[in-house]
Amino acid sequence: MLKIKNLHANIDGTEILKGLDLEIGPGEVHAIMGPNGSGKSTLASVLAGREEYEVTDGEVDFDGKDLLDMEADDRAREGLFLAFQYPVEIPGVSNINFLKAALSEIREHHGQEAISAKEFLAMVKEKSALVELDGRLANRSVNEGFSGGEKKRNEIFQMAMLEPKVAILDETDSGLDIDALRIVAQGVNAMRDEKRSFILITHYQRLLDYIVPDYVHVLYKGKIVKSGDKHLALELESKGYDWLKENA
Amino acid sequence: MSEIQTQQKTSFLSKFEAFQCPVYGGMIDLRRAESRAGLENMDLPSSRQELWKYTRTGSILNKEWKHVHKANELPELPQLPGNCYVIVFLNGVWNAALSSIGTPESGLKIYPLSKATDSELEFIQQRLGALTTETGHFFTEVNNAFWSDGAVIRVAQNAQVERPIHIINWVSGDQSATTTRHLIEVAQGAEVRIVQSFLNSCTTETMSNTVTEAHVSANARLTITKIQAEADQGHCFSREQVKQAGDSTVQINTITATGGWVRNDVRVDVEGQNCTTNLYGTYSPEGKELVDNHTVVDHLLPHCESNELYKGIVSGNATGVFNGKVYVRQDAQKTNAFQQNANIVMDDSASMFSKPELEIYADDVKCSHGSTTGQFDEDAVFYLKSRGISETNARRMLVHAFIGDVLDHLEEDVREYAASFLRW
Ligand SMILES: Nc1ncnc2c1ncn2[C@@H]1O[C@H](COP(=O)(O)OP(=O)(O)OP(=O)(O)O)[C@@H](O)[C@H]1O
Ligand SMILES: [Mg+2]
Numbered sequence: 001m002l003k004i005k006n007l008h009a010n011i012d013g014t015e016i017l018k019g020l021d022l023e024i025g026p027g028e029v030h031a032i033m034g035p036n037g038s039g040k041s042t043l044a045s046v047l048a049g050r051e052e053y054e055v056t057d058g059e060v061d062f063d064g065k066d067l068l069d070m071e072a073d074d075r076a077r078e079g080l081f082l083a084f085q086y087p088v089e090i091p092g093v094s095n096i097n098f099l100k101a102a103l104s105e106i107r108e109h110h111g112q113e114a115i116s117a118k119e120f121l122a123m124v125k126e127k128s129a130l131v132e133l134d135g136r137l138a139n140r141s142v143n144e145g146f147s148g149g150e151k152k153r154n155e156i157f158q159m160a161m162l163e164p165k166v167a168i169l170d171e172t173d174s175g176l177d178i179d180a181l182r183i184v185a186q187g188v189n190a191m192r193d194e195k196r197s198f199i200l201i202t203h204y205q206r207l208l209d210y211i212v213p214d215y216v217h218v219l220y221k222g223k224i225v226k227s228g229d230k231h232l233a234l235e236l237e238s239k240g241y242d243w244l245k246e247n248a
Numbered sequence: 249m250s251e252i253q254t255q256q257k258t259s260f261l262s263k264f265e266a267f268q269c270p271v272y273g274g275m276i277d278l279r280r281a282e283s284r285a286g287l288e289n290m291d292l293p294s295s296r297q298e299l300w301k302y303t304r305t306g307s308i309l310n311k312e313w314k315h316v317h318k319a320n321e322l323p324e325l326p327q328l329p330g331n332c333y334v335i336v337f338l339n340g341v342w343n344a345a346l347s348s349i350g351t352p353e354s355g356l357k358i359y360p361l362s363k364a365t366d367s368e369l370e371f372i373q374q375r376l377g378a379l380t381t382e383t384g385h386f387f388t389e390v391n392n393a394f395w396s397d398g399a400v401i402r403v404a405q406n407a408q409v410e411r412p413i414h415i416i417n418w419v420s421g422d423q424s425a426t427t428t429r430h431l432i433e434v435a436q437g438a439e440v441r442i443v444q445s446f447l448n449s450c451t452t453e454t455m456s457n458t459v460t461e462a463h464v465s466a467n468a469r470l471t472i473t474k475i476q477a478e479a480d481q482g483h484c485f486s487r488e489q490v491k492q493a494g495d496s497t498v499q500i501n502t503i504t505a506t507g508g509w510v511r512n513d514v515r516v517d518v519e520g521q522n523c524t525t526n527l528y529g530t531y532s533p534e535g536k537e538l539v540d541n542h543t544v545v546d547h548l549l550p551h552c553e554s555n556e557l558y559k560g561i562v563s564g565n566a567t568g569v570f571n572g573k574v575y576v577r578q579d580a581q582k583t584n585a586f587q588q589n590a591n592i593v594m595d596d597s598a599s600m601f602s603k604p605e606l607e608i609y610a611d612d613v614k615c616s617h618g619s620t621t622g623q624f625d626e627d628a629v630f631y632l633k634s635r636g637i638s639e640t641n642a643r644r645m646l647v648h649a650f651i652g653d654v655l656d657h658l659e660e661d662v663r664e665y666a667a668s669f670l671r672w
Contacts, residue, residue, distance in 0.1 A: 048634050076636035088627045092649025102635040
């Protein structure tokens, strides 16, 4: 589904990703952990198509297509989704109108008919219930005045609406209380199937109790320095990263 | 004034001397003559004057302007949705074929100055030019001295005009200049909505100079929405000069969609108590366009409220200017005056000059003003794109979100009409 080979990326002339390899099969859930500043959000941004980052080497194959060749909007239409670590507030743009526009553009891209107003509203109702997002929030401006937890749930709500092939969740669990965490996990688990893949970027093993990953990777200084199964996360939680830093 | 400047002014004014100005006798001709004489003592606009600090006028002052009497062909004019009265001025002269007034509803008079009947002359003599003496404004004075034609709109006491009145100011022909003059009277308790479109043919250099005087009586309501959608080569100066009596409400919306050089002067003298004055505006110059909004609200008496909100997006090599003055005079206690100008500057090469000014001489008032100029929120653009929305649509959404609180003040039919001209 997603094959990353030898990925190098710079921002403002500083190399952040330094030869990253990662392969994610259909239906798999991969967790990426690693100390602050190791490049996790950079990886997410590069995959989502943020233009400030310059890819200097490497390739990314997304379901048979050259991901790095596409603009951010095309990547999304092809089924890539990023739940942001820090979702932006966009005053004056309604959450619902923007999602409707996004869905229309995605459908048009695939030569599908536009969604009817009725169908759309039914979908909003179903998906917002899934993440227990208050209907009123769905109608407000994008993230404006949302609490931290509401913003994160709104990301998952959008993911549920757009039904991507690959979803990258950048620290969606950070700062959530246990109830909110359960809701987010429930949203993700409801969407898991044999085709859809997930990348969970997290600092906390706790999330992985709720969304059990197939693989766990450690990203350090712009590279994957260790990979394992879910037990690696437990080991990291107790031992920290220092033992890996010495190896790296 | 140097000799060169005097020569330049004489040459500029001589173009307008050749205009066909109707002769009325009486006060009208007297005021015209005063303005003509006043121009002799006035300097040409230049960046040394506060009024023209950021707005270059060189491209106007040394052109061979002329009054093109006949438009070559009748333009295809845009229409407001729904029923409305339409009065069209082609190159500053009323055009019967394109206008459609029919028989106005009771309490409403609409006619071109050039067709004023004898019974209307007394009113016109009394009012036309009465509000625009001593403006100290060169182009207003040119209009005072050389106006050719314009609309008269009179709404009788307690008449509520249902349909909007659409005045279309159209300029065409090479180096074609206009001096159009509109006169509005809204009598006590009456209400009317007026839309003014400023348009030109897109292939030639034009200059339109339009002055609208409005007398708003006690408890009356007037809304004027200006839609400016001239092309690159258009120069558009327009002034609204309004006098408000007690308990009245005036709203002036200035929507500048396009235009090479646009200067608006909106002035409202609030001469009664318990008045409301709302000024809203939006502009989005790009390329080498220039949009300059000068506004004055003068509060003379207590218990009045004014709200002013102008929002703009300036891109490319374009220039935006906002200069808003609110005076709260000594007697104007309990005034609530609010003024805000917010801008997005899209490119390093674009400029925005914003000067909100409050001058307060009363002590028991609530006033605030502010100005912000920021950049486009690129994080928001990326957020929208990352959901599958194209760059163009993402930017359009954000611009509409930004100017939305200006457009929200327009009536639905007018908003729809305005939106058809907006770039975004
Ligand atoms: N504009 C920039 N110029 C130079 N360095 C930058 C710039 N932006 C980010 N960085 C650096 O890139 C590195 C990776 O940042 P990134 O946000 O990807 O880390 P992260 O693994 O997501 O960290 P966290 O766990 O704190 O979210 C950091 O050292 C950061 O300081
Ligand atoms: Mg991060």
